[in-house]
Amino acid sequence: MKRFMRTVILGAALAALFSTTGLSAEASNPLIGTWQFNPAKSTFTGRAPKGQLRTYAIAGDAEKLTAKGISADGKPTLVRYTARYDGKDYPITGSLGGDIISLKRIDEYTTESTQKRAGKPVIIATRVVSKDGKTLTVTSKGTTAEGEAINNVMVFDRH
Numbered sequence: 487m488k489r490f491m492r493t494v495i496l497g498a499a500l501a502a503l504f505s506t507t508g509l510s511a512e513a514s515n516p517l518i519g520t521w522q523f524n525p526a527k528s529t530f531t532g533r534a535p536k537g538q539l540r541t542y543a544i545a546g547d548a549e550k551l552t553a554k555g556i557s558a559d560g561k562p563t564l565v566r567y568t569a570r571y572d573g574k575d576y577p578i579t580g581s582l583g584g585d586i587i588s589l590k591r592i593d594e595y596t597t598e599s600t601q602k603r604a605g606k607p608v609i610i611a612t613r614v615v616s617k618d619g620k621t622l623t624v625t626s627k628g629t630t631a632e633g634e635a636i637n638n639v640m641v642f643d644r645h
Contacts, residue, residue, distance in 0.1 A: 517549070517566075522645040523643045528639055528641045531636055532634050532636055534638075535555050536555075538556075538621075538640075540552070547570060549571070552565075553566070554623050564580045569587055572598070581609075581630060582632075583630055584591050585602075585603060595614055596612065598612050609627070609629070610628055622642040624642070626639075
């Protein structure tokens, strides 16, 4: 009976440890939160959006993005996806680039996304959160669905 109780207690302790570790990993992800576009610090080869508010959240074991904005011509925009950092393809809606996205983690502060259209990579973006957690820089290179080449650096401030 004592052996059974030790096994139960050890199992409960390990379960608590692993669930706490997962929560702290989510809490320590510097990308999670809301970010406001800063046009004064950003550069574009094409037309710049008038504004954008990005929210990154955890959805189970995946990252969820909701980006609401105003395009260069004043129209509302909405980009959404839920994807894991496993290099696999996931649907993305509202993007100027592709209809599929895959994510890769480079390090604690840096991630890379690849958007695809018709199965081919069209936009690669690198996202870097500053060490102080106050600034997000998204560098995007590729081609929009309309064939416009982009080489953009979007800077966001934590909201």
